[in-house]
Amino acid sequence: MKLSAKAEYACLAMLEMARRNPEEPPARIREIAGPSHIPERYLVQILLRLKGAGLVQSVRGASGGYHLARPAQRISLLDVLNAIDGPPEPMPDPTEPLARALLKVRRQASEAERKILAETTLESLVADLAAREWVI
């Protein structure tokens, strides 16, 4: 599954926020970017889109930052990727029979992938992560 750097950064940033306690003060850009070595100036753009999609909220001012807009349990990877790449624009059905048959298979493949991404929430990933650290 191909993933642009932008999309990957977005997922990592969301996961970074997801693993923080919701009671803590909002995470600063530097704190989000640090662990994954995301260029800070670039992350700014990404967070802006995530905010536009309603996935995160920002707090301005001297002790501001970002936090998830809803519980990690209710945000899927699909939500994040759609926020970054935009929703997949529907392709018009081609008239050529060969192209139609091909498109049908592509849609099957897309659906299989979509299902996996929709079932994976930020919380399930963070939980999986915590489980791994447990055995160390």
Place this chain on the structure above:
Amino acid sequence: MKLSAKAEYACLAMLEMARRNPEEPPARIREIAGPSHIPERYLVQILLRLKGAGLVQSVRGASGGYHLARPAQRISLLDVLNAIDGPPEPMPDPTEPLARALLKVRRQASEAERKILAETTLESLVADLAAREWVI
């Protein structure tokens, strides 16, 4: 499922050859390109890669052309896409725990997609096509 123009042309060209009778003389580039409106000069490059991958054979000379290297039943869409894009290069496991968790999901999604493409053969697509024309 994102598909480059090159990859789509490759699939359409393979399907065009698959639906011809194996007894017929090889298909000329013009005949392959025609129905799908593929730029001929571009198709040349694509066929060359398909040949390099062992999926088609070429016949040179005045009445030459291209035909499948093995029965359509034994060529999957995955074979075609791998021939064009190259096999997916294995990504090194990242050290950051977050990135690891993310990669795991990506691999699941890739595998789901891969399975669909590997199960779909040129013959099954052509058969599906023939079935549709039957009811017309």
Place this chain on the structure above:
DNA sequence: ACCATGTTGACTAAATTGGTCAACTATCAG
């Protein structure tokens, strides 16, 4: 009032994509 933070849009360098072109080689028909 200050200064650390977020907000926004313009900008750019590099990689990828989609495609063209020209020169060459092989082979069949006559």
Place this chain on the structure above:
DNA sequence: CTGATAGTTGACCAATTTAGTCAACATGGT
């Protein structure tokens, strides 16, 4: 033999996308 028709190869190019930077501004806690 010879010429027309086909494939072979590699260089080339323009448009788009990607990845990232920068500068100028707005906001709000201390």
